[in-house]
Amino acid sequence: NAGVTQTPKFRILKIGQSMTLQCAQDMNHNYMYWYRQDPGMGLKLIYYSVGAGITDKGEVPNGYNVSRSTTEDFPLRLELAAPSQTSVYFCASSYSGGGNEQFFGPGTRLTVL
Amino acid sequence: KNEVEQSPQNLTAQEGEFITINCSYSVGISALHWLQQHPGGGIVSLFMLSSGKKKHGRLIATINIQEKHSSLHITASHPRDSAVYICAVRGSQGNLIFGKGTKLSVKP
Numbered sequence: 001n002a003g004v005t006q007t008p009k010f011r012i013l014k015i016g017q018s019m020t021l022q023c024a025q026d027m028n029h030n031y032m033y034w035y036r037q038d039p040g041m042g043l044k045l046i047y048y049s050v051g052a053g054i055t056d057k058g059e060v061p062n063g064y065n066v067s068r069s070t071t072e073d074f075p076l077r078l079e080l081a082a083p084s085q086t087s088v089y090f091c092a093s094s095y096s097g098g099g100n101e102q103f104f105g106p107g108t109r110l111t112v113l
Numbered sequence: 114k115n116e117v118e119q120s121p122q123n124l125t126a127q128e129g130e131f132i133t134i135n136c137s138y139s140v141g142i143s144a145l146h147w148l149q150q151h152p153g154g155g156i157v158s159l160f161m162l163s164s165g166k167k168k169h170g171r172l173i174a175t176i177n178i179q180e181k182h183s184s185l186h187i188t189a190s191h192p193r194d195s196a197v198y199i200c201a202v203r204g205s206q207g208n209l210i211f212g213k214g215t216k217l218s219v220k221p
Contacts (some may be wrong), residue, residue, distance in 0.1 A: 033208065042199070042211035043119070058208055090156060102209065104156040113203070 006091050006105035013081040013112045021076040021108050022102075023091030031094045032074040033102065036087040038047065043090065049074055052099050081112045116140050119200050120214035126219050132187040134215045136200030139181065143203050147174050147175040147185050159185075159198075190219045193220065 006062045007022045025032065035043040045058030049068040064079040065083055074093075077084060091105040126132055130218045136145070147160040160167050160174040162183075167174050171190075176183040187194055197216050202210040 004216065040213065042213045043201075043209075044210045044211075045204075048208055092156075101158045101161050103158070104148075106152050106157075109154075 002023070002107035004103050005093055006089075008108060009106065010109045013078075013110065015081060015082050015083065015112060017052070018077070018079045019081070021089055021091075021110075023074045023076065023105060025062055025074075025091075025093040025103070026072065026073050027093060027095075027103065028071060029095050030071070031068065031096060032068065033092045033094075034064070034076045035090045035092065036060065036076070037090060037107075038087050044088075046076065053088075056088035059064070076094050078110075082111050086110060086112045114212050115214040116204075117188050117200055117202055119198075119215050121215060122213070123216045124218070126190050126217070128191060128219055128221050130188075130190050130219075132190050132194075132217065132219075134185045134191060134198050134200075134217070136183045136185070136212060137181060138183075138200075138202045140204065140208075140210070142178075144174055145183050146201040147183075148199040148201065148208060150199060152196065156199070178205050192219045 004025045033048045034046040044060045047066040049055045052071050055066050085109045092102040093101045094100045105113045116139050121134045144163045150156045162176050171188045173186040195218050197214040199214045200212040206208040
């Protein structure tokens with residue numbers, strides 16, 4: 001099993017550009033999450049999904065969109081990138097909710113200039 | 114006040130020392146997680162516990178639900194233990210609420 005995979009590993013965007021961060025898992029997990037990690041701060045939840053077709057906002061959803069058309073994939077879309085979105089983004093998955101172990105992807109380091 | 118507080122923020126130890134990292138939380142929880150973030154950035158789950166104590170190799174995690182406090186202990190520390198250790202508890206949305214992490218550096 002590959003576990004949780006994320007692409008790309010690194011990306012530099014200009015202000016106003018858009019991009020999609022890809023996330024996939026092959027563990028048949030129902031729950032998937034997107035977090036961002038800023039220097040010196042704990043991970044913050046952006047969006048999460050409890051199953052295909054179901055998504056919900058987390059703590060910091062502004063400026064982002066997600067979709068979950070399949071169990072495996074959970075892409076994160078940034079529209080009109082801003083410097084405040086410079087961060088490291090982690091995707092994670094778990095079989096069920098927050099009481100279960102979460103498996104993390106390797107992260108995407110995004111810089112918006 | 115953060116819902117999950119870790120101490121210390123930074124910790125430097127000599128190889129072989131016994132290490133303790135603390136986590137206090139202010140919300141009701143069903144489970145508390147300890148995670149390790151490697152210097153390269155990858156995050157792995159170490160423990161998930163809701164009561165008592167768990168042990169895995171040289172790592173021991175304890176939790177006191179009444180005092181809303183958990184500790185992560187590392188016995189016979191080694192330079193390869195150098196990492197950021199993160200405490201997280203389940204929030205009202207079912208998501209995890211993370212502490213800021215404790216950066217551990219173990220010197221040979």
